[in-house]
Amino acid sequence: MAILAGAGAAGAAQQVIQVAETLGAGVAKALLGKAVLPDTLPFVTGSIGLLGTKPSYDLMQECDTLLMVGTSFPYSEFLPKDGKVKAVQIDIDGRMLGLRYPTDVNLQGDSRKTLQALLPLLQKEDRSWRERIEKEVDRWWKVLEARAMKSAHPINPQRFFWELSPLLPDRCILTSDSGSIATWFAMDLKIREGMKASLSGNLATMCPGVPYAIAAKFAYPDRMPIALVGDGAMQMMGINELITIAKYYKRWTDPRLMIVVLNNRDLNMVTWEQRVMVGDPKFEASQDIPELNYAAYAQLIGLEGIRVEKEEDIAPALQQAMASKRPVVLDVLSDPSVPPLPPHITLKQAKNFTSSILKGDVNALGHDQTNL
Incomplete structure (x- = not known):
């Protein structure tokens, strides 16, 4: 059995765990539900x-069975094929029931209360499926670590996220912008119990990362927000929002707030979409963005700024940032040629990527094709 938990299951973590334990199920999380259950x-x-x-x-x-709890996950191509499995959906909004997948049982109600009512009706299932899932999860974390440790120039963005993950403060609030940075947020950060995490999960809107972090700081003044932002979004709105932070942070009893900028001078997600979806090489006229020292800009307006230029500087920079007594901007010079890989690569995607190289992609020599 598989459970898919979304943001609507945020108040039902213990009940989701109890159902998974009873039925021997694995639990996947919609992106807006990343913080519903810890990745530990x-x-x-x-x-x-x-x-x-x-x-x-x-x-x-x-x-063979799917239980959807509090999610409006729209990408049905990543769900079981229609009619292949029995499906049950729980949602407080009746309009969402059966909308994304042909469900056999629809239960309208609060996720926690509905699961509590459902639990006494469930019977213990065989554990072999669950054991297989756990082995695959363990193997996957090792795969991600191996990818993170691959050499890149100047910095592998996965390497930065991999080193950030264990240093995340307890009860921190993660916000991510849209773009390739959302891939590393989704895959490489291990959520622990008590953390919060969000991004623009419905429309993939550009630029909410820093405003979300500011809002989080006002809503939870004793917690540390960490915004994860690409340089495209940072130039669109982020540098302006730093001025807002500089205006207010001295009034905060706890001034901790961190903004991580992946500085790769490329609108990276669209660049990769061009390569993989239609086979076009990078179009420099639209994809290259101006170089800017975000750490220096932060210092200019009274915040702390740290530039990370080499992989061996990641750990010291993170330790310095975590200990800062004022908001800090980490300017991470990252490699735009590290691919944000999907969980499953189709033959068409592989052919399109090869086509983009043959057409003369400017970063072709930087691509590690062993990852594709």
Whole structure:
């Protein structure tokens, strides 16, 4: 059995865990539900969808029953094929029931209360499926670590996220912008119990990362927001929002707030979409963006700014940022040629990528094709 949990299951974490334990199920998370369950649980397969994990993809393709809890996950190509499995959906909004997948049982109600009512009716199931899931999850984390440790120039963005993950403060609030940075947010950060995390999950809107972090700081003044932003979004709105932070932070009793900027001088997600979806090489006229020292800009307006130029500087920079007594901007010079890989690569995607190289992609020599 597979469980898909979304943001609507945020208040039902213990009930989702109890159902998964009873039925021997694995749990995948819609991107807006990333913080519903901690990634330290061995049966949690992580995010699902284009930015999801291979264990989540396999879970959906190989299960015989699907339980959807508090999610409006729209990308049905990542769910089991229509009619292949029995499906149950729980949602407080009756309009969402059966909308994304042909469900056999629809239960309208609060996720926590509905699962509590459902639990006494469930029977213990065989554990072999669950054991297989846990082995795949364990293997997947090792795959991600191996990818993160691959050499890149100047910095592998996965390497930065991999080193950031264990240093995340307890109860921190993660916000991510849209773009390739959302891939690393979805895959490489291990959520622990008590953390919060969000991004523009419905429309993939550009630029909410920094405003979300500011809002989080006002809503939860004793917690540390960490905004994860690409340089495209940073130039569109982020640098302006730093002025807002500089205006207010001295009034905060706890001034901790961090903004991570992946500085690769490329509108990276669209560049990769051009390569993989239609086989076009990078179009420099639209994809290259101006170089800017975001750390220096932060210092100019009274914040702390740290520039990370080499992979060996990641850990010291993170330790300095975590100890800062004022908001800090980490300007991370990252490699735009590291691919934000989907959990499953189709033959068409592989052919399109090869086509983009043959057409003379400017970053072709930087692509590690062993990752594709």
